[in-house]
Amino acid sequence: YTYIGTIGQGNFGKVLLAENDITGEQVAVKILEKAQFKSEQQRLHATREARLMATLRHPNIVDVKTVMEDDYRILIVMENLTGGELFDYISNKGSLDEKEARRIFQQIVLAIHYCHENNVVHRDLKPENILLDSERNVRVADFGFGNNWHKDRHLTTYCGSPFYAAPEMVSGTPYIGPETDVWSLGVILYVLVCGRLPFDASDLPALFAQIKRGNYQKPREGSIDVCSLIHRMLTVDPKRRATLTDVLRSRWM
Structure with a gap:
């Protein structure tokens, strides 16, 4: 994925706009910075969110393409929605x-x-x-x-x-x-x-x-x-x- 810009800022990190280098599809990447978690409960919520969103498949639920994790962050790659909140x-x-x-x-x-x-x-x-x-x-x-x-x-x-x-x-x-x-x-x-x-x-x-x-x-x-x-x-x-x-x-x- 190639970084294009920033969509928004949350409590635990940013949501970035990126492009798939192979398909050209634009996606939203939610980056959860583990250093921002102030408690074990916050860490649990973040990992649970990634797990739940990766398993739920419905036309009216945000489509998660993939979830990636390393020692420092959790990345949730999702469809990019342009209609706002x-x-x-x-x-x-x-x-x-x-x-x-x-x-x-x-x-x-x-x-x-x-x-x-x-x-x-x-x-x-x-x-x-x-x-x-x-x-x-x-x-x-x-x-x-x-x-x-x-x-x-x-x-x-x-x-x-x-x-x-x-x-x-x-x-x-x-x-x-x-x-x-x-x-x-x-x-x-x-x-x-x-x-x-x-x-x-x-x-x-x-x-x-x-x-x-x-x-x-x-x-x-x-x-x-x-x-x-x-x-x-x-x-x-x-x-x-x-x-x-x-x-x-x-x-x-």
């Missing part, structure tokens, strides 16, 4: 009409449903971690907080963005995994339709209090069907919360 698209456009919101959301849900079927939870779903190609098709990215889940085992790590975190996560309650992704997807759906966050406060204690109560302003912009789906996904009790199978079978979808 979903976050920027929403920020520039504001709320989306339901037809466009549905098309984007269906692709995200199908990707995460595939992950769950393969015993993987993402745990950091937010518009910043959803990339778009040139035709605005979705690629879910950044599995740094991803993990394997099992119905008979609880996870305990609090991770992800506070604005998209499920009540059980901000409460420190052990969780299985998929139910927390469903909550985050419910927040994303709200953002797509309304152009704003359902849970928003000036400090974390106030934000967490809102999330634990499921206290959000019901969408004024959406149809009855999309409002019903958001309500089912943003149900505080994880046992009563919609599953992704429920979401895929919903009237709105």
Whole structure:
């Protein structure tokens, strides 16, 4: 690969634009510098991200070409996506009409449903971690907080963005995994339709209090069907919360 330029900068390294010397294909290379890991947990997250992304194969998940590692760094070679982040698209456009919101959301849900079927939870779903190609098709990215889940085992790590975190996560309650992704997807759906966050406060204690109560302003912009789906996904009790199978079978979808 030949270096072309820098796409972005993360906590543990850079994302570079490079070209395959044989095929001429442009790729994104995520470089994780091991010297930047401040704890064993950070190192574990990085190696787990590389492993998970290399094994997941879905049209709406970022395609990883290869993973390389030496004593100093981990390199994840991925497809180069030119459509930017979903976050920027929403920020520039504001709320989306339901037809466009549905098309984007269906692709995200199908990707995460595939992950769950393969015993993987993402745990950091937010518009910043959803990339778009040139035709605005979705690629879910950044599995740094991803993990394997099992119905008979609880996870305990609090991770992800506070604005998209499920009540059980901000409460420190052990969780299985998929139910927390469903909550985050419910927040994303709200953002797509309304152009704003359902849970928003000036400090974390106030934000967490809102999330634990499921206290959000019901969408004024959406149809009855999309409002019903958001309500089912943003149900505080994880046992009563919609599953992704429920979401895929919903009237709105």
